[in-house]
Amino acid sequence: MTVNNRPDDEDKNSNNNTNQEPLRVAIIGGGITGVILALGLEKRGVDYVVYERNPSFTELGAGIGFSPNAERALGVVDPAVYTAYKKVTPEPTDEVEYFQWVDGRHTNELIARLPIGVDAFQGGRRSEFLDAWSAMIPPRKVRFRKEIETLKERENGKVELRFKDGEAEEADIGTYLYHFFCLTYHTCLTIVYYTLGLKNRV
Numbered sequence: 001m002t003v004n005n006r007p008d009d010e011d012k013n014s015n016n017n018t019n020q021e022p023l024r025v026a027i028i029g030g031g032i033t034g035v036i037l038a039l040g041l042e043k044r045g046v047d048y049v050v051y052e053r054n055p056s057f058t059e060l061g062a063g064i065g066f067s068p069n070a071e072r073a074l075g076v077v078d079p080a081v082y083t084a085y086k087k088v089t090p091e092p093t094d095e096v097e098y099f100q101w102v103d104g105r106h107t108n109e110l111i112a113r114l115p116i117g118v119d120a121f122q123g124g125r126r127s128e129f130l131d132a133w134s135a136m137i138p139p140r141k142v143r144f145r146k147e148i149e150t151l152k153e154r155e156n157g158k159v160e161l162r163f164k165d166g167e168a169e170e171a172d173i174g175t176y177l178y179h180f181f182c183l184t185y186h187t188c189l190t191i192v193y194y195t196l197g198l199k200n201r202v
Contacts, residue, residue, distance in 0.1 A: 023172045025048040025173045027175050029176065032059060051163070055145055064125075157172075
């Protein structure tokens with residue numbers, strides 16, 4: 001599908017957007033992916049709620065690395081997200097450092113290595129990145145101790161969320177790990193446009 005962002009379309013799209021009901025997005029999971037999505041929506045004024053099964057934001061795993069493309073994507077989501085990222089990332093040193101991969105199964109033979117530094121991979125502790133980014137989410141938009149049981153699309157096109165505590169919620173779009181549940185392909189594209197901050201919705 002080709003989307004044309006022509007200047008003469010702006011007024012027409014602006015009027016259409018005004019008449020549409022605002023989207024409500026349910027984000028299931030408060031890990032790094034869920035938090036970054038929330039911050040992108042927050043930046044663009046899209047209504048959302050983060051549902052996390054733990055009593056607080058928690059990230060498993062020791063470290064994480066970000067490529068130059070990932071760094072640029074953080075800035076697109078929100079410049080403040082990128083700023084927080086740089087505050088957590090360790091300062092570069094004069095010593096050359098690498099991500100290294102070894103066979104590990106039969107030998108310790110080095111298979112590949114990737115330099116870490118300026119214009120290369122940057123990394124740090126997952127928990128520290130999550131702490132910095134999750135602090136930017138307004139507390140009223142997060143519900144802890146909410147473990148999802150089912151997501152189902154209703155006849156009216158809304159997504160029904162049922163939690164293990166017996167509560168139920170409704171949203172226009174429900175995101176769960178790498179899966180998106182929404183009424184139509186059009187609606188899915190709309191949330192991508194909101195997150196990227198493009199002028200015109202599809």
